[in-house]
Amino acid sequence: MKDQVELVSGNRAVASGALDAGCRMYFGYPITPQTEIAEYMSAVLPEMNGVFLQAESELAAINMVYGAAGAGRRVMTTSSSPGISLMMEGLSYLATAELPCVIVNVMRGGPGLGNIAPAQGDYFQAVKGGGHGDYRTPVLAPWSVQEIYDLTRTAFDLADRWRNPVFILFDGLLGTMMEPLRTREPIPERAAPSWATTGIFAHGANDRAPRSIYTLHMPEGALTEVNRRLQAKYREIAREEVRYDEHFTGDAEILVVAYGSVARSALQAVRVARQQGRKVGLFRPVSLWPFPEEALHALSEKVRKILVAEMSSGQMLEDVRLAAAPSCKIDFLGAMGGELIYPGTILSRLQEE
Amino acid sequence: MAVLFSRPQSLTDTPFRYCPGCHHGLAHRLVAEALDELNLREKAVGIASVGCSVYTNEFFNCDTQQAAHGRAPAVATAVKRARPECFVFTYQGDGDLASIGMAETIHAAARGENISIIFINNACYGMTGGQMAPTTLPEQKTTTSPLGREAAREGNPVDMMKLLDALEGPAYLSRVVLTSPGKQAAAKKSILRAFRAQMKGLGFSLVEILSACPSNWRMTPVEALHYVDEVMAKYYPPGEVRVAKEVLEG
Ligand SMILES: Cc1ncc(C[n+]2csc(CCOP(=O)(O)OP(=O)(O)O)c2C)c(N)n1
Ligand code: SF4
Ligand SMILES: [Mg+2]
Numbered sequence: 365m366k367d368q369v370e371l372v373s374g375n376r377a378v379a380s381g382a383l384d385a386g387c388r389m390y391f392g393y394p395i396t397p398q399t400e401i402a403e404y405m406s407a408v409l410p411e412m413n414g415v416f417l418q419a420e421s422e423l424a425a426i427n428m429v430y431g432a433a434g435a436g437r438r439v440m441t442t443s444s445s446p447g448i449s450l451m452m453e454g455l456s457y458l459a460t461a462e463l464p465c466v467i468v469n470v471m472r473g474g475p476g477l478g479n480i481a482p483a484q485g486d487y488f489q490a491v492k493g494g495g496h497g498d499y500r501t502p503v504l505a506p507w508s509v510q511e512i513y514d515l516t517r518t519a520f521d522l523a524d525r526w527r528n529p530v531f532i533l534f535d536g537l538l539g540t541m542m543e544p545l546r547t548r549e550p551i552p553e554r555a556a557p558s559w560a561t562t563g564i565f566a567h568g569a570n571d572r573a574p575r576s577i578y579t580l581h582m583p584e585g586a587l588t589e590v591n592r593r594l595q596a597k598y599r600e601i602a603r604e605e606v607r608y609d610e611h612f613t614g615d616a617e618i619l620v621v622a623y624g625s626v627a628r629s630a631l632q633a634v635r636v637a638r639q640q641g642r643k644v645g646l647f648r649p650v651s652l653w654p655f656p657e658e659a660l661h662a663l664s665e666k667v668r669k670i671l672v673a674e675m676s677s678g679q680m681l682e683d684v685r686l687a688a689a690p691s692c693k694i695d696f697l698g699a700m701g702g703e704l705i706y707p708g709t710i711l712s713r714l715q716e717e
Numbered sequence: 718m719a720v721l722f723s724r725p726q727s728l729t730d731t732p733f734r735y736c737p738g739c740h741h742g743l744a745h746r747l748v749a750e751a752l753d754e755l756n757l758r759e760k761a762v763g764i765a766s767v768g769c770s771v772y773t774n775e776f777f778n779c780d781t782q783q784a785a786h787g788r789a790p791a792v793a794t795a796v797k798r799a800r801p802e803c804f805v806f807t808y809q810g811d812g813d814l815a816s817i818g819m820a821e822t823i824h825a826a827a828r829g830e831n832i833s834i835i836f837i838n839n840a841c842y843g844m845t846g847g848q849m850a851p852t853t854l855p856e857q858k859t860t861t862s863p864l865g866r867e868a869a870r871e872g873n874p875v876d877m878m879k880l881l882d883a884l885e886g887p888a889y890l891s892r893v894v895l896t897s898p899g900k901q902a903a904a905k906k907s908i909l910r911a912f913r914a915q916m917k918g919l920g921f922s923l924v925e926i927l928s929a930c931p932s933n934w935r936m937t938p939v940e941a942l943h944y945v946d947e948v949m950a951k952y953y954p955p956g957e958v959r960v961a962k963e964v965l966e967g
Binding site for chain 1: 729758759760761762764765771772774775777778779780781782783784785788791793794795796798799800802803804820821824912
């Protein structure tokens with residue numbers, strides 16, 4: 365199994381990443397363009413002594429994730445935009461109870477039932493909260509099948525390290541396209557953490573005190589205290605878990621900022637523009653929260669202009685504006701409703717300069 | 718000196734915070750006694766729901782999780798599948814189980830999840846101040862059916878026993894009342910049977926407890942007892958609805 369290269373879709377890579385990270389519990393509800401993940405899990409998990417359960421809805425699925433995570437198991441759910449919306453109450457509970465889990469959103473066109481074409485319109489929902497209350501979840505945004513696999517494995521480790529739900533966000537284009545994938549040595553599922561509700565008798569600890577997973581904090585000041593602790597944790601995550609990727613930024617005068625599949629179009633455009641002698645570069649946020657604001661700020665002081673390319677009306681654009689130096693000009697190239705952003709479109713914008 | 722009556726081990730020392738005459742406390746005690754008698758406390762994971770019993774996690778002396786409103790059966794499903802060696806039960810009100818969580822209830826039952834549910838039917842939303850629930854009786858006045866529930870206006874009540882009895886998944890279904898010591902003993906017998914169903918791996922079990930909510934019914938505790946017996950129990954007849962034969966064996 366070691367160092368095996370397979371030709372698989374992004375959806376399959378999520379499943380493989382989760383399994384190789386020792387995840388043996390999956391709950392989900394069918395929705396295009398990611399149902400393939402559930403189908404694959406339903407075929408392989410029973411053979412691995414794992415649990416696949418097709419939930420009655422995404423509401424049920426996310427609350428099953430809560431139960432399994434609370435019981436100390438590695439657990440994942442996957443869905444696409446409308447289904448993720450249904451999970452938002454549950455996500456807020458997961459974040460408050462500090463339960464590690466991985467949630468994958470293979471984004472499709474919205475709002476509403478929208479369509480099933482690739483889109484990036486769920487950035488706000490994933491990055492700024494989505495559910496109620498002051499909580500945060502790390503959001504990882506891969507741009508290739510290989511990175512989907514790698515970041516899925518990373519997501520489980522981040523979830524455990526920070527006792528927090530972790531989001532993986534990419535669009536249906538990455539979910540359904542096939543690329544070579546090199547998998548790594550699988551690891552077994554980790555043992556139940558020391559806070560998990562495993563039953564008092566578990567592991568011979570017959571006399572331990574009962575454990576409780578809860579999110580109601582009614583005594584005066586209790587919820588403020590919980591919030592303070594959570595915010596302190598979020599500040600630490602923001603310091604330690606920033607991820608990004610740069611191409612041709614050394615001498616760049618114009619910087620394209622894009623994530624996920626759009627960053628692939630952007631890199632293609634940047635390469636061609638470079639061949640034409642233009643000093644352009646690409647900055648790709650990999651963690652959307654925490655947003656790589658310091659690195660982007662530093663670059664924004666050197667470049668003349670930033671072009672944000674994004675398959676939405678301008679959601680990440682707001683974070684770029686917050687991060688960039690005030691002197692830096694910021695342009696936007698958007699697409700909505702399942703329209704793609706092709707390398708040629710980005711290239712012509714770069715050639716306008 | 719022989720101890721004839723003491724606090725069940727499966728209850729913590731935390732005092733209940735229920736209204737006078739409320740049946741939640743009685744129901745807790747019966748559940749705790751059943752856990753004690755079957756030696757389940759150390760294996761148990763109890764799932765609290767949202768309603769007056771939201772603090773169940775503080776009262777039961779076992780591992781607990783507090784679920785979002787209505788989602789306890791989904792949470793319990795996953796806990797049981799995550800830890801099949803655990804004993805998993807939920808404790809839910811009628812708003813929680815029969816309204817917002819209806820889908821989770823029906824599907825956990827239909828799948829025959831090997832979990833046990835204690836269902837407290839007090840014909841209203843107790844915690845939020847006595848609004849109409851799906852189980853609110855015909856003509857019953859609540860803060861959101863102030864003229865008394867009328868089918869043409871507020872719709873008809875839901876009888877969970879009838880609904881659940883239509884499914885293959887349940888191994889044990891029973892409805893009980895707590896209005897006399899004898900009926901409490903019978904209720905405990907039902908809870909024990911429900912728990913045994915899970916211990917034997919027979920599938921879904923549920924005990925519906927018709928419960929008094931004197932505060933929101935605007936009644937004295939004694940009036941509320943009569944209301945349970947004379948009005949509620951007439952509309953929702955107590956009794957065992959489903960008993961898989963293996964429940965009684967051994
Ligand atoms: C999603 C959501 N909607 C509404 C509420 C408000 N709420 C809290 S308890 C409750 C009703 C509980 O009634 P029931 O389940 O019958 O329990 P009881 O208090 O009667 O025991 C409601 C509507 C909530 N907490 N969450
Ligand atoms: S409001 Fe009703 S259900 Fe709630 S504690 Fe009081 S009597 Fe019990
Ligand atoms: Mg109620």
